[in-house]
Amino acid sequence: MKQKKSWWILVIVSLGVIIPFMAPYLTFNPAKSRAMITSTTLQYPILVTHIIFAFISLITGFLQFIDRIRIKNPHIHRYIGKIYVSSVFVSGILALVVTFYIKDFTKAVAFLTLAILWLFTCWKGYRMAIIKDFKEHRIWMMRNFGLTLVAVTARIFVPVLLLTYYILNGFTLPEGREKMIEEILNVNIWVGIVLNFVIVEWSIMKKEDNSTIRNNL
Template sequence: MSLDVAPRRPRTRTRSRIGWTWVALSSLAIAVYAVTPYVTTPLHELAGDGVGLAGAYENQPAWVHAAFYAHIAAGGVALLVGPLQFWRALRERARAVHRAVGRVYLVAVLIGGVAALALAPVNSAGMVGFAGFGTLAVLWVWTAWRGYRAIRSGDVRSHQAWMIRNFSLTYAAVTLRLWTGVLVAAQSPWIVTGADADAAFTNAYAVVPFLAWIPNLVLAEVLVRRRGLPALRIVDPASGPAGYARTEVGEG
């Protein structure tokens, strides 16, 4: 995976390094924040303390618990190692390490995505969560598969593009929490305590299942195009007779 396609000016490289540092540190912070409670404390105790989503899954069947823990663990691994794949020095000076870390990342995405898809029907946000998180899970696995296929066929540029898109979806774990905080804070003048705070969280979660990842994917596509990598297109200009275009998703 790479974000670098052509030589860039010093100012652009500086912005890129700042952006990478922010992404790496925020991914690390959320990986530790989201995973640590579940690997150190039983689910029923977390539910009693009102931690995270423990209360929503405490009384679910064993297979839901298994999918829940698989998603948390694999998602945490993907967040930890994903930014390393965009580290230019690692990619250029230690390609074997880059490939090994990439394999770990792709396996983590596969496990986390399948687990997320299994959890979508029983998520705590109802039908909005089912649609938003379910779509995210499908796209997460699909973009990883496209990136893997591209590198296996030797198409490095397409691999780079697909993995930028894929990590933007991995990063939804970070933006989900940022957006939730922003939306809850936006309601703060009307929040007192207790039920009001719960209602504010519920209101925020009515849009977060989509807001957590759609802007990320849009920004990823902007980045892909700015880097001159193969971009997604909706209309194939070479298809059909004059005046007719077949709608499809492909690479430009």
Template sequence: MTTTGAPPRTARSVGTAPRNRVGWTWILLSSLAIAVYAVSPYLTTPLHELAGDKVGLAAAYEGKPAWVHAVFYAHVGAGGIALVLAPVQFWAGLRDRFRVVHRAVGRLYLVAVLVAGVAALTLAPVNSAGMVGFFGFGTLAILWVGTGWRGYHAIRGGDVPSHQAWMIRNVALTYAAVTLRLWTGLLMGLQSPWISSGADADAAFANAYAAVPFLCFLPNLVVAEWLVRRRRLPSFRLVSPA
């Protein structure tokens, strides 16, 4: 696999078109919404109370050992920080006019990705989606940390186009926190005609959640690669051009 592409546009040209602003605004608002909805309960309420109220994945982790709780909270907290900061890094005005702030926020974002990604990889063997979750969420964690490292390595070497390409891919993986919940809701909705009781609802959620470990991030990566090529940034090809 090699990285190829036409001469890239400058960093200033990326993310300035009106349609890109609309997309950025959607990503910003949806990321903030999920950060508040999915993270804030764990910061304000004990895990056993959340488990009793069937909030999120609290019930799946409440009975686990203390070290699992610690890793779970590290993943939730750092993942929430990464989700909030990710859209900020694509704010063209901040990136172009306040480079020092952009770099500082970028470092904090990458540290959050590292912590949340390592925590996610640690949790993969005890996830609530079984072997599909182990491979799906485990792959997501490895790609999340790996693309973040490649983005950091590229900018340290002064390769701005490659940095932009890797960070687009990385943020697409961060955004899996949003798409996971969108896909779960959609799959639950598709099963709604057959849901008639609480037990049926639990089974429908289990069915939906079993599909999302890969579904939450693979389409995101396809879109990310399309954006990379559309912006003429270095992209992946399976074979070298002749």
């Protein structure tokens, strides 16, 4: 089965967004961190490890949904799946720790919500695979990977949110450019969560409707 062109576009866009974001952290230099660092002995190593495992989750997640692997090579699918689940759990648990270093309440709650949902949906997907309920396994892993992609969506929509902020404030910056950017970065995670949730649930319902139609023919 040939993978859809839109899927490969998503892969390219996701890597194009995440790799530049991730690159400074691979220098292991706290001075290049995009997040405020208050502890170089604990916070920064945890943050870097979280980002690295999140990236592994992104890559292995894409591989999990390639039909040529999933359908024709199930043993490879299972092996990659174990790497994916392990990466999500490591990154997700570390994300919970990172939350305590975020000073802004709105951003901290968004990050905490994302981490909890990420861990929960991954556990549900893994659990469904263990009991061999593969239909539910696929549904829960779609939800989980949708949350994995929040890191991409939240960054892609920053320009849209900046424009929205500008329009809602009458094409002015009442509190300056820095305040605008600060407020946008406090809500972009929420936007990513909601948008990806809607897209994934719509995709799940569409697949179920198509399956019902085929069964009734």
